Amino acid sequence: MNAGAAGTPAAGALRTLRYAALLATYVQSVNVSIPNAVLRFIQASTSMADDQAGWIFTSYLAASAISMPVASWLAARFGVKTMYQAALILFIVGLWIATCTTTPLEFMGARIIQGVAAGIIAPLSLSIALDTLPPAQRPTFGVPYGAAVLLGIVSGPAIGGLIAEYHGWHTVFYSSIPVAAVIVGVAQCSLERKKAPTTPPFDFFGYGTFTVGMIMLQVLLDRGERMEWFESREIWIEAMTSTLAFYLFFTHVLTAKTHFLGKHLFKDRNYVLSTILFFAFGFVLLPTLALTSPMLDEILGYPPITTGGMTIPRGVGLVGTFLLMTRMPPLIDNRLVIASGVAVVIYANWLMLGYSPLMDWTPVAVAGFVQGVGMGMLMPSITKMAFSTLSPTFRPEGTGLFNLARVYGSTLGIAIVQACFYNNTQAMHLALASHLTPYRSAVHSVTASTPLQAVGALNEMITGQAAFIAVVDQFKILMLAMVVVIPLVVFLRKPGPAN
Template sequence: MNANAIATPQDGGARSLRFAALLATYMQSANLPLPNSALRFIQGSLSMTDDQAGWIFTAYLGASAITLPLAQWLAGRFGVKLVYQAAIVLLIVGLWLATAATTPLEFVGARIVQGIASGVLGPLSMGISLETLPPARRPKFGAVFTAVVLLGIATGPTVGGWLSEYHGWRSMFYASIPLSVFIFLVVALLLAEKKAETKPPYDFFGFGTFTLSMIGLQMLLDRGERLDWFASTEIWIEAIAFVLGMYLFVVHVLTTKVHFINKSLLRDRNFVLSTVIFFALGVVLLSTMALTSPMLDEILGYPPVTTGLMTLPRGAGLVGSFILMSRYSDRYDQRLFVAAGIALVAYANWMMLGYSPLMDWSPVAIAGAIQGIGLGILMPSISKVAFNTLDPKLRPEGTGFFNLMRAYGSTLGVAVVQLYFFNNTQAMHMALASNLTPYRAAAHSLVSAPLPALAGLNEMITGQAAFIAVLDQFKILMVVMLVVSPLVVFLRKPVSTN
């Protein structure tokens, strides 16, 4: 954020403003996985199908990924205070719409509104927080800010599960409204701003074509299974939007000097390879959560409060290892930590392949904690490797692109695992049910079985098929990390900053 875009108060006012900005950061990250532990309640209340439940996460992620690159331009064009307050109001509207939703599409629409606000709040909260700090404290604040983001992601399912269990699922969104009003009032009273002297330029063509491509791909993945893929005109339109948007974007990047992504970023080997690894990290970071909570809640029948609590070991490992790495790892070669983080994440996903319907809580807690530690080691180390060799002039643009790739990794990752989950569930259901034939002794009694008994048997088979499908998705996430692991060998050794 430009220093001349915002004037900040001093002393207590600065601390209050920074607290409000960090609270907004926590809220916008916690709201992403907030419904995770209460999907069964939400689906039952809104008559939502399993594939529509996946849209709860992809709608929020996709909308935030679209507005994330626009946040700085909007702040420079209209003023930080105005844009920030507008984003808070939009978040409140999205929260209220979620509580008032009576159909799946209304709820997904509310999540899109929340995601639009989230994409703006994240980077502007960072800028406001930095402006309230003395210059000497700013370089180390990035780790604090990221820790708050991770804390929100880690505790969101727990908070949502507890509120849903005792106060109904709508209460999780009601609870955020007074906090949002508090943030709005603090910003209104304490944040002063200066309008930018010149209107900042922006590559709307590059941004538009890239966004068109990503929206087309996202919709294709989300809607393809329901519409029987390319038998549907809508899927063809979405596929064309993806291909055309990506083609125009690539041509634009190759043929213009100033555009949405600075080509100079692509000349730094460490930055490019680290961005690919960070994209893979985004795939695993939220996809695991999007699989684990429904597995516990819907398939194994845990209550929402228990489902939420079982995500805490992963969150504790993630936040704890991230903080330790941010403080004490600078004296060592960061590539070693990158390799160690990837290995731990892959190992944790391998442990998840051993989940069983007969297990207790301990395998989930142990595997989650190991994966959280691995992610907490990987995130700061890969960030340091990415920016250590990058020209300081390119770091602001690089930071935006780096985080954008993680966001798209998360939204596409959730869409892909949801897609394969439904396909594999159907395939496994057919494979298991094919053994129930009149020629098998175990199936003889089914010939005269009453309809409720047959329905119960079908439900049991569906549950078994769904559980096997979940394990298959953990295997995909493990493969994703293994595929990017060789890239560590090609990373250059970071320059020591000591």
């Protein structure tokens, strides 16, 4: 009885810690997309150009991708509790700085700080939550953890739009600070301060070259349009640095015995193909939000609360289908589910090609919901296939690379569609303006007190039309990304009974 009495508070503390870890996972995920519905207000407050808006997302994602692989090593070196609390405090600092910024560079710096902290919070939250569970229950914890990640990403714009509508965009970031502070307090009270007896080896050379290569590639994609691509010396330097870094990384992989990404992972066909599919999943997941919200907010002029609300059907479809998929009978061939999920996403993006400036909210809600259903089918089925034939010994390492593929898919996807968007906007603006004559009805529909104002109003109308066409064209890129990877499903192997 004494043991039971003594064990009850401990069990309650572990449960509280587990919920706090899930909440931390949700908070760092929601801050990926929470600025979506308030982009034009952030741009106005920081004098941010239109072609810099994508950096709001890519800076956060790229920074989290950099810190994520080294999180476990830092926890072993300095202790889980120390690193977890430090990351949460750093996250709070990044949120606070974001509310004080007045220039684009300051705001990007705040997002980078948030991203670095988020890259540590996410894996450590999973590790902490798993430690609070008996071994028999740990394999099923991926369901609530995955749901927390997805729910955070898809609910961010709705929450941001609702808060900004009544309290301004700064409150969007302020709102996460007390939540993160509570999690720090829970960790202080419930998380044991322990450190690994020895610090595990870590391939810093491989990690460093891979990270430099990805950073330079990301900067190249983000800055290319503004710097006129290879007309700029800066772009040449970034391209050559990225190429050299990747050359050193792959040489290191082929020659070293131990390295950042183990060769054994690439010997499992299902794992490699599933990781590529998960990269494509990330390539579509966040770039769709990065295109839809500005389309509604800046081009069609919807208020923040409406812009955020338009993401709710997509979130309902995604999270609801994800939870249903966890109860799928094991007799169903997972390859068929993956193929069906990709087909549904392709169909959803095809629906998005039919968007029109004259539409109401219905097409956006329907296409978003359909895409959410497809994505909800894909995430659990791809994850299951990736680890179905991988040795349990390699699963911790494989999990890190697998999640990294989704993050890099999102950050590179956003950079690519943003670069193509602004290039297409300029091309469409020229095409539309070239067909404008004094006899066009559009010319006479513009009313202004002076000829100069009339020209300005006409140019603004053409720019809006060009931007809308360019946005729709980017949904075609996302659709083609899924079309390209669907043949990979044919090469997946059906796991044996033992798996």
